[in-house]
Amino acid sequence: MAHEIEAPDQDRGPAPSSGLAVAVTDPVRNPGLPPHRERVTDQDPAKMRAAVRTVYTLFYLSVAGSIWAIAAYFLFPMEDGELASVRANNLFVGLGIALALLAIGVAAIHWSKAIMSDTEHVEHRHPTRGKDTTRAAAVQAFAEANEESGFGRRAMIRNSLIAALVASVAPGIVLFRGLAPQGVNPVELLSHTMWESGMRLARDPSGTPIKASEVTLGSAFQVIPEPLAGLSHYDGYLEEKAKAIVLLMRLLPEQLQETEERASWSYDGIVAYSKVCTHVGCPVALYEQQTHHLLCPCHQSQFDVSRGAEVIFGPAARPLPQLPITVDDEGYLVAQSDFHEPVGPSFWERH
Structure with missing residues (x-):
């Protein structure tokens, strides 16, 4: 038996989708970076100096916290059988260590937000294969990072950060003393x-x-x-x-x-x-x-x-x-x- 093939009906609407994506002829344009908004520290040198003072003051506060933790270890010794002495030792040593670490964290965040370079930039992808210029580019990257962070130029911040980091490990070293028996072989x-x-x-x-x-x-x-x-x-x-x-x-x-x-x-x-x-x-x-x-x-x-x-x-x-x-x-x-x-x-x- 012969079958007739019915012609498409123009009134039936569009044919069902085949599930294939349709290419976009007009790609979305890159809107680019938004306009740069300068921070208050970029606009006012006095605000920049105040931010610098805040950062290195926090670093030195961290040093003070580390010193206090060491002093508290000796000022509040743990006595055998006295739970109150254990609590006092843990409280005051812990407060010193908490202050030392918290001050470093707050100072580092304030440094990055208020003092370090705030210029936006686009980093383009590049082949991962090493080139002859790779070492020179790495040196240049470190130099730019030093310039943007101000680590090399701002001596007070650099020195206070180094002092805070060195002092922050001192309480832990001192606390190891309590692991060894005292006065006995x-x-x-x-x-x-x-x-x-x-x-x-x-x-x-x-x-x-x-x-x-x-x-x-x-x-x-x-x-x-x-x-x-x-x-x-x-x-x-x-x-x-x-x-x-x-x-x-x-x-x-x-x-x-x-x-x-x-x-x-x-x-x-x-x-x-x-x-x-x-x-x-x-x-x-x-x-x-x-x-x-x-x-x-x-x-x-x-x-x-x-x-x-x-x-x-x-x-x-x-x-x-x-x-x-x-x-x-x-x-x-x-x-x-x-x-x-x-x-x-x-x-x-x-x-």
Whole structure:
């Protein structure tokens, strides 16, 4: 059967769009940059001088804030057991540091808005391939930046900025002083903990003594000396716990590769090692029972429990100190003695 093709009807309106974009014959013209509006500092030299004075005054105010933070560190020392002294130290040191950094930020913003060159310019795109003139162009760019910012010409701003930046890091350097023990030998301090011969191993934080029969294969207990649970936080609890905290694990006795000296330091496959990483003192918290590896989550040092907690990966410099243990007449796990070496980070052992 033949079909007739109907001619387009002019009254039906435009044909549906095919979805193709139609080229614009008259492109939009670039309107250019708007007229330049001069700042008040560009119009009035007195206003410019005032802006310069404001900037370098703020930089010197930053220097004063840094000096105050250092002075407050010594004027308001943190006393043991006195929460008010800690609050006062944090408040006044923090105010000094906040003033130092805030003044630098405000001065830098005011400098850029009121003093630096305010001329608009267009930066045209160019090929990224290096040319022979690239080094000369870079030198020219730095020279122009120096001219526009006034860094080379305005000595007061330049010198006050350098002084403020140098002073701003001084409080942080001084605060590092509080990280080191004062008036004591770190090696001697970390060479002794609360552990004594016959002292029972207890669960943390309840202080419940642990029997050897309660330690199952593959388990890991965080333990403390039994008397530690009876101390309050103001009797040196946290300081003693930080040194004496121990991880207790049980392996098959034949899995332990012990030296002759340490053959008697374990009991029926149960071993106890310091929980304090020998890298920077983070708590070793993750135990993988299939590989017998202990992992420090801070910097990924790994220790092999089956071989004296020796370092098998990471930045730690020496094995975890081992606590010699045994059982008493009632079957409770007890320490044979204190650790035989300092606990904690290895850098404390430098002489």
